[in-house]
Amino acid sequence: MDAQPILIRNVRPVGFRPGAAPDAATDILVGADGRIAQVGASLIPPPAARQVDGAGGFVSPGWTDLHAHVWHGGTDISIRPQLAGLQRGVTTIVDAGSAGEATFHGFREYIIEPAQERILAFLNIGSIGLVACNRVSELIDIRSIDIDRTLAVVEANRDLIVGIKCRASHVILGSWGITPVKVAVKVAKILKLPMMIHVGEPPPTYDEILELLRPGDVITHCFNGKAGGSIIEDEDLWDLVVKCADRGIRLDVGHGGASFSFKVAEVAIERGLLPFSISTDLHDHSLNGPVWDMATTMSKLLSVGMPFEAVVTASTTAPMSAVGLATDDLLAVGKKAELTVFDLVDSDLKVRDSQGALGTLTRMFEPRHAVMGSTLVRASRHMPKEGEAKVCTCGAHG
Incomplete structure (x- = not known):
């Protein structure tokens, strides 16, 4: 199957300028060649474009x-x-x-x-x-x-x-x-x-x-x-x-x-x-x-x-x-797309650290999609199956 354009709608860019607050919501069009084609409000999708509704969430560098x-x-x-x-x-x-x-x-x-x-x-x-x-x-x-x-x-x-x-x-x-x-x-x-x-x-x-x-x-x-x-x-x-x-x-x-x-x-x-x-x-x-x-x-x-x-x-x-990867102007037209679309949601998830201490996560990063060039993948957190959770106590595995 030939590569198709990807239109990501209504997302707030964050992380493209280190330390800066998220920008206003925008659309991002990735061409069939896997490169950023347009960034702006209310972009018109080209024919056969796959569309992602960011619903006001965030998009960051991958x-x-x-x-x-x-x-x-x-x-x-x-x-x-x-x-x-x-x-x-x-x-x-x-x-x-x-x-x-x-x-x-x-x-x-x-x-x-x-x-x-x-x-x-x-x-x-x-x-x-x-x-x-x-x-x-x-x-x-x-x-x-x-x-x-x-x-x-x-x-x-x-x-x-x-x-x-x-x-x-x-x-x-x-x-x-x-x-x-x-x-x-x-x-x-x-x-x-x-x-x-x-x-x-x-x-x-x-x-x-x-x-x-x-x-x-x-x-x-x-x-x-x-x-x-x-x-x-x-x-x-x-x-x-x-x-x-x-x-x-x-x-x-x-x-x-x-x-x-x-x-x-x-x-x-x-x-x-x-x-x-x-x-x-x-x-x-x-x-x-x-x-x-x-x-x-x-x-x-x-x-x-x-x-x-x-x-x-x-x-x-x-x-x-x-690791020597370029970090400048990652949303510039012509740059290869490498993006993560995610939400920050309320939570009351209880998790443990490596020593077994319990903590509560009241705000959670929730990945929704990952874009790598012209590849679009639906993303989510790894959800444990019953009985899977474990804590390594031997100290030998990092």
Whole structure:
């Protein structure tokens, strides 16, 4: 079937100008070529156009999840991209280290290239990636890293690989300590790419890791509530985190099964420390609780005091900028369409964080449609089936 134009009616653009309040309601016409054709009031639909009634809701740049795991079949923890992607309002998924140099070719051929979503990747510094996740660590000892092959794989796949990932907690590294982080940072420097560092159960400590990072690098699980890894239990660490954020180190939520605390996020935001980006760390152990999807994660940040416009920016243009995607004039005529149509609705949904603490979401992000070029997909939140909800308490799965 030939591609058809898409007319989105009566939506309020938000997130196209970071921090700005939503604009007045408008129509957006996407041509059959997948590019923005017109923006304005009361547009006339061309013949055969598919029409979406936004009903006065919102349209933003496509939601971008900076941390998920979608190397389905190549790791024992990854989910299929469609469970985290367009059907959930997410147009770009950044896989955070599921593949290492030894497995990236399969990830590219079997997952990334067939997907409707844009999928990019941080390449795991460990050669095997998350093949057997925490049952077989990707960073047992120095034999787990092949610098030459890692450099070669990145150079051959620079269209998709946007950085290097290292999981830095003792359940991954054992007695190896900070050394893998130092090696990963060195490789990222050689490649002139950012790092994404998973922080969790020390050692190494959060402080040690921050001291190695550069502007543009990403700390994921920034609001984890783990003993020894929480930014609100140590004023020296708090001061260091604020200083690092001010100089351009990017704090990413990375909710996951074990790495987001309502209390830590609420205290941090109340004290003026907002995350740079909001991400899910969706995987097989977090999909059916406590994460569920991107919209629920965004709603959790809204519930602990993050302003609506800041939540949208942290879920769209901020993570896009972290992986080198253009963020300027995204509604300009001629730009490829990458949009999420959503509502903000009243709610009384009770959800849990990664430590099992209960919170109530009084306002919910509800995705309605995702547009990726000429592809239009009806979107919704992931609704659990009876008996699905679970909370990971082992601390080993992010």
